[in-house]
Amino acid sequence: MTSLTYNDKWGKTKWLLGSKALKPHVPDTKPFTRSGLQTMLQRYPSSVYFKPTRGSGGNGIARIERLASGKYLLHHGEKKRVLTSLGSLHAELKRFAGRRPYLLQRGIHLLKSQGKPFDLRVMVQKTSRGRWLSTGIFAKLGRPGKVVNNYHQGGRIVLLPTALKGAGISKERRDRMKWQLKRMGTHAGRCFDRHRKGFRELGLDVAIDRSRRMWILEINTRPQFYPLKALKDKSMYHRICRYAKQYGRTNGR
Ligand SMILES: Nc1ncnc2c1ncn2[C@@H]1O[C@H](COP(=O)(O)OP(=O)(O)O)[C@@H](O)[C@H]1O
Numbered sequence: 602m603t604s605l606t607y608n609d610k611w612g613k614t615k616w617l618l619g620s621k622a623l624k625p626h627v628p629d630t631k632p633f634t635r636s637g638l639q640t641m642l643q644r645y646p647s648s649v650y651f652k653p654t655r656g657s658g659g660n661g662i663a664r665i666e667r668l669a670s671g672k673y674l675l676h677h678g679e680k681k682r683v684l685t686s687l688g689s690l691h692a693e694l695k696r697f698a699g700r701r702p703y704l705l706q707r708g709i710h711l712l713k714s715q716g717k718p719f720d721l722r723v724m725v726q727k728t729s730r731g732r733w734l735s736t737g738i739f740a741k742l743g744r745p746g747k748v749v750n751n752y753h754q755g756g757r758i759v760l761l762p763t764a765l766k767g768a769g770i771s772k773e774r775r776d777r778m779k780w781q782l783k784r785m786g787t788h789a790g791r792c793f794d795r796h797r798k799g800f801r802e803l804g805l806d807v808a809i810d811r812s813r814r815m816w817i818l819e820i821n822t823r824p825q826f827y828p829l830k831a832l833k834d835k836s837m838y839h840r841i842c843r844y845a846k847q848y849g850r851t852n853g854r
């Protein structure tokens with residue numbers, strides 16, 4: 602009755618890459634190895650994300666940048682460190698990861714809404730008839746200069762139109778983006794169904810870059826939606842709860 606969970610970000614990335622509709626929205630991602638690190642920093646010197654394969658809540662995530670000097674900047678939480686060579690960077694990342702497997706992902710230069718970088722959450726749920734439906738989209742506004750925008754890390758929740766308006770996007774474009782995001786959600790649901798039975802809800806973390814391209818940063822199989830309760834307009838929260846009840850989920854934590 603409950604919805605299946607699956608917390609392997611690398612496994613889920615490979616599923617998405619197998620979907621013709623979703624592949625163009627998946628940022629280049631590799632398992633963390635020394636040669637992977639070298640390749641990714643050559644391709645995306647301005648930002649590579651370093652994320653635990655089984656992480657959540659924005660924990661254990663760092664951002665790496667290759668500086669013009671050829672050195673590397675490692676940014677984690679409030680801390681920044683400069684490493685002078687690829688070898689020392691690799692050693693530092695290995696120490697940081699410990700035994701946890703890690704991924705490298707192309708960093709997306711997030712669009713800003715009133716000066717704050719944001720990413721989106723697209724909530725998709727199965728109806729009682731077994732059809733995927735995008736039931737809510739909201740934005741997580743981060744603080745400038747932070748590595749992650751998760752709610753737990755001080756992110757703020759606003760509705761999609763508010764975030765897009767704050768990014769200077771026209772009404773017409775906002776409507777089209779909303780439609781595209783909803784479609785991404787249902788595509789993701791059908792994609793996951795092709796690999797395993799039992800998913801009833803998914804939460805897509807989507808980033809929009811400066812050229813307004815949309816990227817799926819990850820897909821959560823047990824997405825939290827209780828932060829929506831803090832909004833004055835609780836209709837989205839109630840709608841999501843109504844669908845969640847059908848598969849026995851009674852809170853959004
Ligand atoms: N490739 C990326 N480019 C830009 N920002 C990213 C990238 N990957 C993650 N982030 C930021 O870090 C946050 C957490 O990353 P995510 O992959 O969702 O891991 P978690 O499972 O910990 O939530 C995202 O919501 C986003 O703000």
Ligand SMILES: [Mg+2]
Nearest residue numbers: 658659806819
């Ligand atoms: Mg996330």
